[in-house]
Amino acid sequence: MRRKVLGLWLLLLVVCGLIAARTNYRTDMGDFLPHSSSMAQQVLAGQVNGGAASHIVLLSLSGAPMPVLATLSDTLATSLRKQPGFLDVMNGGDASFAGVQNYVWQNRYLLSPGVTAAKFSAAGLHAALESDLSVLNSELGLALGQSLPSDPTGEMLLLLNQFSTTTGPAQQNGVWAAPDGSAALLLIHTAAPGFDLDTQQQALAQITTQFASSRAATPGAAAAALQMSGPGVFAVHIRDTTKADVSRLSMLALLGAAGLLAFAYRSPRVLLLGLLPIASGAFAAIAAVSLAFGFVHGITLGFGVTLIGESLDYAIYLFTQTGRGERPGETLSRIWPTLRLGALTSSAGFCAMLFSSFTGFAQLGLFSIAGLVAAAATTRFVLPHFVPQDFFAGGADTLAKPLHVLIRHKRAGRGLLVTAFIAAIILLLLHRGGMWDGNLLDLSPISASDQRLDQTLRQDLAVPDQRYFAVFTAPDEQQALQKSEALAPVLNGLVAARELGGFDLPSAILPSQATQRADQAALPDAATLHENFAQATSGLPFNPTAFAPFFKDVVAARTAPLLTAASLPPALALQYDSLLTRNGSSWVVMVPLHDVIDPAGIASVLKKSGPDFVDLNQESDRLLGNFQHQAVMLAVAGSLAILLLLWLGLRSVQRVVAVAAPLAAAVTITAAVLTLGGAKLSIFMVAGFLLIVAIGSNYCLFFERSQPGTKEYPRAVASIVLANLCTVAAYGLLSFSRIPVLHDIGLTVALGTFLSLLCGALLSTKPAP
Amino acid sequence: MQSLAQTRSASADFTERQTSPVLSAPLISTGTLTYTAPFYLRKTTASPTPEDFVLDHDKITLTSSQAGGTRVFTVNQDPRIAGLVEGIRGTLAGDLPALETFFNVSLSGNVTNWQLQLLPKTPALARFLRSITINGHQNDIDIIDTAGADGGDSRMSIRPITDAP
Numbered sequence: 031m032r033r034k035v036l037g038l039w040l041l042l043l044v045v046c047g048l049i050a051a052r053t054n055y056r057t058d059m060g061d062f063l064p065h066s067s068s069m070a071q072q073v074l075a076g077q078v079n080g081g082a083a084s085h086i087v088l089l090s091l092s093g094a095p096m097p098v099l100a101t102l103s104d105t106l107a108t109s110l111r112k113q114p115g116f117l118d119v120m121n122g123g124d125a126s127f128a129g130v131q132n133y134v135w136q137n138r139y140l141l142s143p144g145v146t147a148a149k150f151s152a153a154g155l156h157a158a159l160e161s162d163l164s165v166l167n168s169e170l171g172l173a174l175g176q177s178l179p180s181d182p183t184g185e186m187l188l189l190l191n192q193f194s195t196t197t198g199p200a201q202q203n204g205v206w207a208a209p210d211g212s213a214a215l216l217l218i219h220t221a222a223p224g225f226d227l228d229t230q231q232q233a234l235a236q237i238t239t240q241f242a243s244s245r246a247a248t249p250g251a252a253a254a255a256l257q258m259s260g261p262g263v264f265a266v267h268i269r270d271t272t273k274a275d276v277s278r279l280s281m282l283a284l285l286g287a288a289g290l291l292a293f294a295y296r297s298p299r300v301l302l303l304g305l306l307p308i309a310s311g312a313f314a315a316i317a318a319v320s321l322a323f324g325f326v327h328g329i330t331l332g333f334g335v336t337l338i339g340e341s342l343d344y345a346i347y348l349f350t351q352t353g354r355g356e357r358p359g360e361t362l363s364r365i366w367p368t369l370r371l372g373a374l375t376s377s378a379g380f381c382a383m384l385f386s387s388f389t390g391f392a393q394l395g396l397f398s399i400a401g402l403v404a405a406a407a408t409t410r411f412v413l414p415h416f417v418p419q420d421f422f423a424g425g426a427d428t429l430a431k432p433l434h435v436l437i438r439h440k441r442a443g444r445g446l447l448v449t450a451f452i453a454a455i456i457l458l459l460l461h462r463g464g465m466w467d468g469n470l471l472d473l474s475p476i477s478a479s480d481q482r483l484d485q486t487l488r489q490d491l492a493v494p495d496q497r498y499f500a501v502f503t504a505p506d507e508q509q510a511l512q513k514s515e516a517l518a519p520v521l522n523g524l525v526a527a528r529e530l531g532g533f534d535l536p537s538a539i540l541p542s543q544a545t546q547r548a549d550q551a552a553l554p555d556a557a558t559l560h561e562n563f564a565q566a567t568s569g570l571p572f573n574p575t576a577f578a579p580f581f582k583d584v585v586a587a588r589t590a591p592l593l594t595a596a597s598l599p600p601a602l603a604l605q606y607d608s609l610l611t612r613n614g615s616s617w618v619v620m621v622p623l624h625d626v627i628d629p630a631g632i633a634s635v636l637k638k639s640g641p642d643f644v645d646l647n648q649e650s651d652r653l654l655g656n657f658q659h660q661a662v663m664l665a666v667a668g669s670l671a672i673l674l675l676l677w678l679g680l681r682s683v684q685r686v687v688a689v690a691a692p693l694a695a696a697v698t699i700t701a702a703v704l705t706l707g708g709a710k711l712s713i714f715m716v717a718g719f720l721l722i723v724a725i726g727s728n729y730c731l732f733f734e735r736s737q738p739g740t741k742e743y744p745r746a747v748a749s750i751v752l753a754n755l756c757t758v759a760a761y762g763l764l765s766f767s768r769i770p771v772l773h774d775i776g777l778t779v780a781l782g783t784f785l786s787l788l789c790g791a792l793l794s795t796k797p798a799p
Numbered sequence: 800m801q802s803l804a805q806t807r808s809a810s811a812d813f814t815e816r817q818t819s820p821v822l823s824a825p826l827i828s829t830g831t832l833t834y835t836a837p838f839y840l841r842k843t844t845a846s847p848t849p850e851d852f853v854l855d856h857d858k859i860t861l862t863s864s865q866a867g868g869t870r871v872f873t874v875n876q877d878p879r880i881a882g883l884v885e886g887i888r889g890t891l892a893g894d895l896p897a898l899e900t901f902f903n904v905s906l907s908g909n910v911t912n913w914q915l916q917l918l919p920k921t922p923a924l925a926r927f928l929r930s931i932t933i934n935g936h937q938n939d940i941d942i943i944d945t946a947g948a949d950g951g952d953s954r955m956s957i958r959p960i961t962d963a964p
Binding site for chain 1: 815817819822824848850852859861863879880900923927945947951953
């Protein structure tokens with residue numbers, strides 16, 4: 031029997047381990063969001079995660095006079111352009127726009143919205159040449175006149191005006207610079223999207239290395255410093271912080287808990303055995319989530335392990351409650367009903383999460399349930415076989431002494447507790463508004479100074495705000511482009527009416543095939559063009575032979591292969607892909623709208639012509655609101671499920687009250703203390719409350735089941751105290767984390783479980799016989 | 800340079816003769832120049848086609864009856880425009896640092912007949928501009944010669960109307 035059980039456990043562990051090893055781990059926030067959200071939300075999530083904006087790295091070079099910084103900027107940009115991993119490197123210098131300008135120049139007759147048959151007739155060309163004459167005459171004649179032999183109809187100027195709707199960053203010494211001249215600025219698009227952390231990290235390392243060598247090569251730049259910002263920079267930074275915090279704090283937490291256990295057990299072997307349930311639970315949990323969802327989210331993994339921390343307690347209950355000379359199997363059959371009810375109660379609490387529309391919550395629910403069930407089963411069927419003969423946790427009683435003092439003064443303690451509870455309720459009732467943390471950025475692990483740097487750089491580099499979008503769908507790419515072309519006059523009208531600063535349409539980068547064909551058909555053949563041009567120059571002081579490049583380019587454009595997405599240079603391809611994305615069987619076009627003056631007015635204009643007007647801030651507020659609402663609903667549903675299960679297990683309202691009342695008191699006082707401390711309730715704290723109930727319910731169940739005066743009673747109390755001290759040590763250390771999730775959970779759980787211990791001792795303990 | 804910087808405001812008539820490889824005959828234009836130190840410059844062309852060019856700080860407004868309405872640029876939008884415009888404005892304002900951002904500057908002659916030569920520093924500017932040469936006496940500018948890289952050039956002759964020191 032023993033061999034069969036152990037064999038089965040090992041087999042399951044290996045299977046789960048294999049699944050875990052082959053699991054697809056994702057860190058993309060989009061995968062954590064609701065699976066039933068609107069199309070706009072899904073596309074926006076994709077935009078935030080993988081859109082062109084996520085490839086951006088902003089650089090600031092400072093600490094030297096501007097002329098030195100300008101040289102440094104050029105040297106750095108030139109060396110970065112030679113590196114793989116960057117789609118384009120822009121510093122305001124000439125080469126910054128070469129790729130895009132080249133594409134636009136080469137394909138001006140297919141791209142320009144100004145190509146019509148009338149324009150290339152004798153009369154049309156005559157009008158164009160008259161206009162050219164006045165340009166030549168103007169102050170800018172020398173600059174603008176250069177392209178006349180190739181482009182007398184001015185297509186390039188038309189296209190450039192269409193491409194650059196904003197004035198762009200300030201320039202000093204030929205490069206982009208902060209307005210006060212304190213820094214040279216660069217804008218880089220990495221080949222890897224912001225969430226591809228390993229590749230991002232390589233790209234950032236390349237930038238740092240190239241900066242160091244460029245600085246060494248630039249005279250007078252020794253004191254120059256580099257600052258970087260952007261989604262990828264943040265993501266890598268967060269990962270580093272998380273890694274450092276998690277490894278450092280969890281190591282400390284482990285040491286703290288292990289120290290307490292070593293003191294109580296005085297047996298290294300038993301100490302290690304205590305890790306078996308949680309380790310088996312984690313493997314089973316990963317396997318279960320992987321099988322059910324097809325992937326495991328990074329947050330599920332990190333957060334889930336803290337949720338099944340309760341399973342460390344299972345081993346503690348078993349080891350500590352084993353009396354002198356008692357066989358572990360005997361102890362187990364004595365405490366198993368309580369342990370089982372505790373594990374089922376917690377699972378019931380997490381069960382509500384399974385039904386969340388947030389994939390992340392649903393994953394966490396399944397992770398916790400699978401983990402706890404596997405850990406309880408490991409405790410029940412596997413652990414007893416490994417405990418050494420005559421094991422006795424000798425040190426545990428010492429740890430429990432203060433609690434026995436509290437229990438002896440139960441009456442006074444209860445009075446104090448009731449007072450604290452009432453005070454907590456009054457405090458929470460009096461607290462007006464602002465209890466919820468409504469700012470999404472407060473949840474972000476990015477420090478306030480990093481956020482400020484990012485805002486300044488974006489402003490100085492005139493990176494357009496990605497808040498408002500016109501969104502529409504089409505069954506295929508060509509129809510999407512045609513719809514985009516039809517939208518151009520509507521948006522141009524809004525720009526002319528000064529309601530809108532600018533916009534980016536995919537059809538401006540790549541016109542539909544139909545439009546390109548129409549453009550080709552509008553261009554005359556070589557003979558007709560020469561004849562029209564000869565007529566057009568009559569009466570004007572032009573020298574027709576100077577326009578040979580124009581004749582050649584027009585004739586070539588007539589039969590040139592049509593442009594496709596593959597023709598685009600990298601920077602434009604990136605932009606095109608983020609403007610026009612495939613979503614299942616349909617194509618979604620997201621048109622960023624810049625400098626929106628009157629959102630409501632634009633929304634109504636757009637509505638008439640088809641596209642939806644989307645406000646990203648509103649969407650993310652709605653998402654956050656939904657997130658909070660769900661978190662509260664899950665906590666309430668989980669609590670109800672726990673009460674129901676307790677009633678099923680205990681079959682007595684009185685006993686359910688004895689177990690549930692201390693938990694209610696502990697959670698209420700915790701919430702009041704956190705609010706008093708100035709903390710705003712975050713969704714992570716709500717998850718923490720659920721965890722308090724899950725862990726605390728075990729304490730109360732054991733208090734409620736143990737009869738003071740029996741020989742088992744001190745062992746039970748000792749096991750609860752030991753379990754709680756380990757929890758407080760571990761979660762208390764997490765509260766020192768710089769990551770909001772870990773900090774909030776750590777603080778809430780450490781405080782709440784400790785209060786559960788006190789409340790349970792005072793309220794759940796049976797009267798002495 | 801210092802004496803040029805003393806000029807607070809000035810108006811002048813100009814005649815400009817322009818050649819270009821695309822032109823079969825030179826273009827002659829006339830009009831007035833108005834300058835208020837140090838950031839305002841206006842060039843109003845009367846013939847052959849009325850046109851108005853205004854530089855105010857870094858904003859350029861170009862109004863033309865023929866080229867179709869008004870266009871607004873900023874100087875920094877295009878390094879070519881920046882170089883060309885700063886070359887003239889910097890000379891009028893006697894703003895040597897601004898000139899040296901874009902040009903290698905050399906001065907020759909004496910007070911009664913001086914010559915200022917501007918050679919583009921950056922490749923972007925050199926690609927279309929070979930040089931700007933300014934001839935003058937005391938704190939007056941007489942002739943501005945601009946040589947383009949494509950072989951075209953322009954000579955602007957200036958005759959002051961009023962002169963407020």
